[in-house]
Amino acid sequence: xxxxxxxxxxxxxxxxxxxxxxxxxxxxxxxxxxxxxxxxxxxxxxxxxxxxxxxxxxxxxxxxxxxxxxxxxxxxxxxxxxxxxxxxxxxxxxxxxxxxxxxxxxxxxxxxxxxxxxxxxxxxxxxxxxxxxxxxxxxxxxxxxxxxxxxxxxxxxxxxxxxxxxxxxxxxxxxxxxxxxxxxxxxxxxxxxxxxxxxxxxxxxxxxxxxxxxxxxxxxxxxxxxxxxxxxxxxxxxxxxxxxxxxxxxxxxxxxxxxxxxxxxxxxxxxxxxxxxxxxxxxxxxxxxxxxxxxxxxxxxxxxxxxxxxxxxxxxxxxxx
Amino acid sequence: xxxxxxxxxxxxxxxxxxxxxxxxxxxxxxxxxxxxxxxxxxxxxxxxxxxxxxxxxxxxxxxxxxxxxxxxxxxxxxxxxxxxxxxxxxxxxxxxxxxxxxxxxxxxxxxxxxxxxxxxxxxxxxxxxxxxxxxxxxxxxxxxxxxxxxxxxxxxxxxxxxxxxxxxxxxxxxxxxxxxxxxxxxxxxxxxxxxxxxxxxxxxxxxxxxxxxxxxxxxxxxxxxxxxxxxxxxxxxxxxxxxxxxxxxxxxxxxxxxxxxxxxxxxxxxxxx
Numbered sequence: 001x002x003x004x005x006x007x008x009x010x011x012x013x014x015x016x017x018x019x020x021x022x023x024x025x026x027x028x029x030x031x032x033x034x035x036x037x038x039x040x041x042x043x044x045x046x047x048x049x050x051x052x053x054x055x056x057x058x059x060x061x062x063x064x065x066x067x068x069x070x071x072x073x074x075x076x077x078x079x080x081x082x083x084x085x086x087x088x089x090x091x092x093x094x095x096x097x098x099x100x101x102x103x104x105x106x107x108x109x110x111x112x113x114x115x116x117x118x119x120x121x122x123x124x125x126x127x128x129x130x131x132x133x134x135x136x137x138x139x140x141x142x143x144x145x146x147x148x149x150x151x152x153x154x155x156x157x158x159x160x161x162x163x164x165x166x167x168x169x170x171x172x173x174x175x176x177x178x179x180x181x182x183x184x185x186x187x188x189x190x191x192x193x194x195x196x197x198x199x200x201x202x203x204x205x206x207x208x209x210x211x212x213x214x215x216x217x218x219x220x221x222x223x224x225x226x227x228x229x230x231x232x233x234x235x236x237x238x239x240x241x242x243x244x245x246x247x248x249x250x251x252x253x254x255x256x257x258x259x260x261x262x263x264x265x266x267x268x269x270x271x272x273x274x275x276x277x278x279x280x281x282x283x284x285x286x287x288x289x290x291x292x293x294x295x296x297x298x299x300x301x302x303x304x305x306x307x308x309x310x311x312x313x314x315x316x317x318x319x320x321x
Numbered sequence: 322x323x324x325x326x327x328x329x330x331x332x333x334x335x336x337x338x339x340x341x342x343x344x345x346x347x348x349x350x351x352x353x354x355x356x357x358x359x360x361x362x363x364x365x366x367x368x369x370x371x372x373x374x375x376x377x378x379x380x381x382x383x384x385x386x387x388x389x390x391x392x393x394x395x396x397x398x399x400x401x402x403x404x405x406x407x408x409x410x411x412x413x414x415x416x417x418x419x420x421x422x423x424x425x426x427x428x429x430x431x432x433x434x435x436x437x438x439x440x441x442x443x444x445x446x447x448x449x450x451x452x453x454x455x456x457x458x459x460x461x462x463x464x465x466x467x468x469x470x471x472x473x474x475x476x477x478x479x480x481x482x483x484x485x486x487x488x489x490x491x492x493x494x495x496x497x498x499x500x501x502x503x504x505x506x507x508x509x510x511x512x513x514x515x516x517x518x519x520x521x522x523x524x525x526x527x528x529x530x531x532x533x534x535x536x537x538x539x540x541x542x543x544x545x546x547x548x549x550x551x552x553x554x555x556x557x558x559x560x561x562x563x564x565x566x567x568x569x570x571x572x573x574x575x576x577x578x579x580x581x582x583x584x585x586x587x588x589x590x591x592x593x594x
Binding site for chain 2: 026027028029030031053054055073074075076077079080083084085088089092093099101102103104105106108109112123124125126127128129130131132133134135136157160163164165166167196197198199200201202203252253254255258259261307311312313318319320
C-alpha cells in the first residue's frame with residue numbers, strides 16, 4: 001500500500017521554512033540526517049531555531065552556514081574527532097546566534113514532556129549550577145519568550161507538593177515544528193525500525209508537529225508489522241519518508257556504517273574560521289547532490305566504513321592513532 | 322597474589338590516570354561512563370577487581386559489556402552484550418531514580434569545592450571561548466552517589482572561581498541570589514553525594530566530608546605536594562597527603578594495550594626506548 005508519504009530530499013528541505021524550529025534523530029556523531037542538512041544549506045535556509053537533546057556535526061554545519069538564529073541544547077562537538085563546536089563557538093563570540101543552555105537530562109525530559117502532551121517536566125538535576133542563573137536566560141534577555149513556541153520562562157523552581165522532597169525544577173516542553181530523523185528502515189506507511197540504541201528518537205518524533213524520516217531503505221510495511229515489538233516509531237507519527245542510503249555520513253549508523261572520523265577531523269580542523277567553513281561547504285555541499293557527494297567520497301572510503309553485519313560496526317575502519 | 326607494579330619507563334601519564342580511575346570503582350557498583358579515558362578505566366575495572374560492575378552509557382546502553390572499546394557512548398560498539406539498549410530517557414530516568422553509584426566526568430576548570438565548568442571560558446555573556454557545553458555532566462553529578470573528574474592539570478584550570486558552574490560541587494549557588502550554600506541544603510531529599518575525587522595529570526584530590534573543600538591525597542610519581550600546590554590558583558590543602566599515586570601493574574598495562582585499547586584510541590603506548 002502506498003500512502004503518498006514518499007518525497008525527495010529537495011521537497012523535504014522545502015518543508016522547512018525560514019524561522020522553523022527543528023530537532024533531529026541521533027546522538028552526537030551517530031545517526032544524524034546529514035543529507036537533508038546539506039540540502040537545507042544548499043537551499044540557504046535562514047533563521048532556524050534548533051532545539052535538540054544534544055548537538056553534533058549537523059549542528060556545526062547548519063550553524064557554520066549561517067542557517068541558525070537560536071540553538072537550544074546542552075552540547076556540541078565531534079567527540080573524539082573535534083573537541084568542541086568551533087562554528088558555534090565563533091558565532092556565539094560574534095553574537096550572531098542565541099544559545100540557551102540546559103542540561104542533557106533537562107533537554108531529554110523537555111522532549112519527553114512535549115511527546116506526552118505535558119506543558120513541562122519536573123526534575124532534580126543541575127540544582128546550584130549556572131544553568132539556572134537568572135542572568136543567563138538568553139531567550140528572555142533577547143525578548144524572545146512569547147509563551148507560544150518559546151516558553152514564557154526558562155525554568156521554574158518549585159517545592160515538591162506531594163512528598164515534601166524539596167526543590168524541584170520545572171522545565172518547559174520542547175515544542176518543535178519539525179523533527180528530521182535518519183534511521184535504518186522505514187515502511188511505506190511510516191513505521192520506523194531503529195536498530196541499536198534509539199537515543200531520544202521516539203520522543204523527538206512524537207514531540208514535533210511534522211516528522212520527516214530519511215531511511216537507509218524503505219521496506220515493505222508488512223515486513224515491519226510481522227514483528228511490531230521491534231518497531232520504534234508509529235506509522236501515523238511520521239508525515240514524510242524518503243530513501244537516502246548513506247544519508248547520515250559522516251556520522252555513523254548502527255549496523256550500516258561507522259563514523260567517518262577522518263572526515264570529521266578534517267571538517268573540525270578546517271572550519272575554525274568562516275573562510276574555512278565557506279571553503280569546506282564549497283567543496284562538499286554546494287554544486288553537489290547526494291549522489292555526487294557519495295561519488296566524491298568514493299567506494300574505497302565507504303567500504304572501509306561499512307559495518308560487519310554480524311557485529312554491527314566496521315572491523316576495517318581505523319579509529320586510533 | 323603479589324602486585325607486579327610497572328617501572329616508570331614502562332607507562333605513560335594516560336596509563337597512570339586510567340589505572341587511578343579504575344581503582345575508584347568498587348565491585349557490583351553501577352557506573353555511568355562518559356566518552357573517552359573513563360570508558361577504558363571502567364572496562365579495566367570490569368576486567369580486574371570489579372567483574373560485576375554494571376556499566377551505563379549515557380546514549381542508552383544499560384549494563385553494557387562491550388567486547389570492543391566504543392569511541393563514544395553513541396557508538397554501535399556499546400550494545401553487544403548489554404542487558405538492554407534503548408535511549409537517553411531510560412539512562413537519565415535510571416540515574417535520577419538513584420541507581421547510579423559512580424560517574425566519571427571531565428572538566429575544563431574546577432574550583433576548590435568541586436564545581437566544574439565545561440561550558441565557557443570568560444564571561445558567559447561575552448565569552449572568550451565557548452566550549453562543548455554541559456552534556457550530561459551536571460546530570461550525572463546531580464544523580465550519582467560519587468563522581469570522579471579526570472582533568473588535565475594546568476594552573477589556570479584549578480581556580481578559586483570557575484567561569485561558569487556547569488556541574489555542581491559541594492558548595493553551589495542558590496538562586497535567584499547566587500549565594501553559595503552546601504549542596505545538601507539545595508538538593509534536599511534528592512541529595513545522594515557529590516564529587517569524590519579529581520584525578521589530574523599531577524595528582525589525586527579528594528574532598529573533606531564536612532566542608533566539601535578539596536585536598537591533595539596522592540601525588541603522581543615525580544611530583545611533590547609543594548609543586549602541586551604551586552599548580553593551583555587556590556590555596557591547596559596539602560596537609561593530608563597519603564603518599565604517591567600507585568603506578569599501573571604490568572597486568573593492567575597488558576589489559577589496556579592488548580585487550581581494551583589496542584588501537585590506541587584513547588591511550589597511547591609508551592615507546593620503548
